[in-house]
Amino acid sequence: MSHARFAFPALLGGGISIGFAGILVHISEVGPVASAFWRLALALPFFLLISLRLPKEAPPWQPHWRLIAAAGVFFALDLGIWHLSLSLTTIANATLLANCVPIFVTLASWLLWREPISRAFLVSLLITVSGAALLAGEHLAFHPARVPGDLLGIVAAVFYCGYLMTIQRARQSLDASRLMLWSGAVSALVLLGFALIRQEVLFPTSLQGWWVLIGLALVPQVLGQTLIAYALAHLPARLSSLGLLIQPVVSAAAAWILFGQALSPQQFIGAAVILLGVWLAKRQAES
Secondary structure (H helix, E strand, O other), X not given: OOHHHHHHHHHHHXXXXXXXXXXXXXXXXXXXXXXXXXXXXXXXXXXXXXXXXXXXXXXXXXXXHHHHHHHHHHHHHHHHHHHHHHHHOOHHHHHHHHOOHHHHHHHHHHHHHOOOOOHHHHHHHHHHHHHHHXXXXXXXXXXXXXXXXXXXXXXXXXXXXXXXXXXXXXOOOOOHHHHXXXXXXXXXXXXXXXXXXXXXXXXXXXXXXXXXXXXXXHHHHHHHHHHHHHHHOOOOXXXXXXXXXXXXXXXXXHHHHHHOOOOOHHHHHHHHHHHHHHHHHHHHHHO
């Protein structure tokens, strides 16, 4: 049975997993960039254990160090900048603008590699992004004072676009666990330096604070990013970025369940529109 058959379910599983990241960062006891550092650092031992169990004939990582380093830097900048945007603008603004990733991935795929873009995919893209706007719409609050945070949300989306496209290229030659191990090590180093420069609180003050960071490492990073890296070996980057827009649906649902933040009729419609757009994109890719 072809592993490609599991690619899209893996992508959705990854999107669901990373959908919990915002909530865990929100309740973290350390600084925003420090949270991103611990997410990567605490995940490294798990990726190392997985990598050590791989057969010796698995492809070596050394010839691909440039792709690995680029993926690590892109991901570090994406996480660090997005976490900063959360402190400078509303969560709704930061989430919506960071979810512009499919637009940047589609443009980059066409400009850099001349990948054809069908009208059906563009319709799916428009539907899905419109759903994301509806989901966040009631909480959007554009204001001159929030412009720096809003711009950081867009910049984070650009860097995540670079991360997805780099990971897709690297996955043609590397297994997911080794790629996550070495690119994660690069990301952790970059984020640690960023957090130290900002003089953020680096260590939680309670056992519960450590459990939050461990959860951030295990769910969004180990589970979520591994599933996404697996899917990227078999799916176009633009379809993958579109499928990951399931993330705000998960975040909204989790906030409802955990914090009692009930969804309005508009948000229910937005979530349904996102799921429709993702389904249409998958149908178009299979045809």
